[in-house]
Amino acid sequence: MTLSNTPVIEIERTGHPDVLTPGLRRLPVPGPGEVLIDNRVAAVNFVDTLIRSGSMPQGMMPPLPHVPGVEGAGIVAALGDGVTGLAVGSKVAWMGPVGVGGYGGRVVVRSEYCVPVADTLTLETAAAIPVNxxxxxxxxxxxxxxxxxxxxxxxxxxxxxxxxxxxxxxxxxxxxxxxxxxxxxxxxxxxxxxxxxxxxxxxxxxxxxxxxxxxxxxxxxxxxxxxxxxxxxxxxxxxxxxxxxxxxxxxxxxxxxxxxxxxxxxxxxxxxxxxxxxxxxxxxxxYSYFNTDAAAFSADLRRVLDLAATGVLTPRVTALPLARAGEAHRLLESGQSMGKLVLAVG
Ligand SMILES: NC(=O)c1ccc[n+]([C@@H]2O[C@H](COP(=O)([O-])OP(=O)(O)OC[C@H]3O[C@@H](n4cnc5c(N)ncnc54)[C@H](OP(=O)(O)O)[C@@H]3O)[C@@H](O)[C@H]2O)c1
The missing domain is CATH 3.40.50.720 (NAD(P)-binding Rossmann-like Domain)
Incomplete structure (x- = not known):
């Protein structure tokens, strides 16, 4: 790995969980209104398994190769032009569109979908909040x-x-x-x-x-x-x-x-x-809400993270290393898991 690369778990073809394999991506750069996040925890969602297995509804399958993962938590690494209310070095939870590359060490998301996390919350818990x-x-x-x-x-x-x-x-x-x-x-x-x-x-x-x-x-x-x-x-x-x-x-x-x-x-x-x-x-x-009204979505994202910080929402989190993403998918698909599965990155 060079300094300009970031490790990911990706799929080059659809199939069983063993199609999830390690790869490298070039470090993304935040554009205006965007935030670069040092992504420490990636959360696993049902949609990740649908994409991996090739079961997405017609017209909704992203192009391959694909890095799964649409939410997580980490540390702000850089801010694009015009971003206010966030500071480099602060803890954040984030949510992004399919293709944002959550099963990786660096992600870029629009600032509206990136919310500060209270000191009382761990990054594992914070990563379990946005989508659910x-x-x-x-x-x-x-x-x-x-x-x-x-x-x-x-x-x-x-x-x-x-x-x-x-x-x-x-x-x-x-x-x-x-x-x-x-x-x-x-x-x-x-x-x-x-x-x-x-x-x-x-x-x-x-x-x-x-x-x-x-x-x-x-x-x-x-x-x-x-x-x-x-x-x-x-x-x-x-x-x-x-x-x-x-x-x-x-x-x-x-x-x-x-x-x-x-x-x-x-x-x-x-x-x-x-x-x-x-x-x-x-x-x-x-995602209809996510894509339709970013300001209202952002305000609600802050509300639910506040509810987590004050102990109203207490997701039960099971964490595995990112390299065991396939095992996390198997658990989710078997219906055995309870609460939320997350992947510790790096
Ligand atoms: N529309 C949206 O915006 C949106 C957003 C997020 C998730 N979702 C969808 O919501 C669903 C749940 O997501 P999740 O992340 O909560 O998944 P999850 O953590 O994997 O929970 C799913 C649970 O559903 C139960 N289940 C599975 N098959 C079932 C069946 N045939 N009948 C009744 N219960 C069944 C299983 O628990 P038991 O052992 O109790 O049966 C399973 O553990 C998924 O279909 C996902 O795609 C939709």
Missing amino acids: AMTAWHMLVNLGGMDRLVQSRRDLGLPAPSVLIHSAAGGVGTLAVQLARHLGAAVIATCSAGKLDFVRALGADAVLDHRREDLASQIHAATAGRGVDLSLNPVAGPTLRRDLGLLAPMGGVILFGFLAGLPEGDFATDLAGAITRSVFLRVSDI
């Missing part, structure tokens, strides 16, 4: 209006609204449970049988094995028969139709992943059947 916490925040607050709903039900002397959180032991799920509880919602969470205690410890009010035959009636019972106010669903398959049937009047489902494949069912019929309950169904992709 922003995904949870955007759905619960910006799209789901859960903060306002909690307040209006409180004002009316009614019980707290309920949030159904699927895959609650995963990276997004763990932070969604903690954030929903913080907002004042009642949380009904689902996960596999071996993870029930872990999710209970996150503060969920009811935790259910998602493979139970009677899951729908158990969820309904957990809302005291009122129905679910908001469901965050990364599963799809047969579960979306079931969620629609479980909604309280004015409730909604936000679909944000396809862990069990494309949704099953006839949604035109299902939605028409739910008209007397005024329910909504929407989809969420955090």
Whole structure:
């Protein structure tokens, strides 16, 4: 390695996790409005595994060779022209677009997506926050209006609204449970049988094995028969139709992943059947927000990092060295992992 190169883990072809191999990239240089980060921790996301395995939806696959990784934490190494509010040498967490090269020692990101990290947070914890916490925040607050709903039900002397959180032991799920509880919602969470205690410890009010035959009636019972106010669903398959049937009047489902494949069912019929309950169904992709309103995204990124600094969001982090990125992918794809996987760089 020369001084002008930086080590990375990259893919030259798609396939099993062993296609993740070490490589070198030229040191990136920050342009106007950009920040060069000495990236100490790279976080692992589901999208990294989809790209590596060649399973990205049509038209969304980045060109190869590709360095995975869209978020991390490190130290500011240099500032491009016009960047204010950040100092060389300070700790930051960052998020970038696909292709930013997070599985590497140096990344360049736009300053809006680079946020100072409090002394109380480790870089490992900070790296685990941006994608998962922003995904949870955007759905619960910006799209789901859960903060306002909690307040209006409180004002009316009614019980707290309920949030159904699927895959609650995963990276997004763990932070969604903690954030929903913080907002004042009642949380009904689902996960596999071996993870029930872990999710209970996150503060969920009811935790259910998602493979139970009677899951729908158990969820309904957990809302005291009122129905679910908001469901965050990364599963799809047969579960979306079931969620629609479980909604309280004015409730909604936000679909944000396809862990069990494309949704099953006839949604035109299902939605028409739910008209007397005024329910909504929407989809969420955090990059729509990332690409549409950088200033608002940046402000929310600061909010979620503050929630981590004050102990509201406490991701469970498992760290491996960057060279073991393939093992991290295997763990994520096996469904065995709980919380967030990160890679220590260098
Ligand atoms: N739209 C967005 O903006 C956005 C952003 C981030 C992530 N996502 C998506 O959200 C999903 C979760 O991401 P993550 O990072 O939290 O992943 P993760 O940490 O790997 O958690 C996923 C968990 O989902 C559960 N699961 C897997 N297959 C399932 C199935 N068929 N039915 C029910 N549960 C299943 C497994 O836990 P159990 O053992 O409990 O089953 C697994 O550990 C992924 O699909 C990802 O692509 C979307």
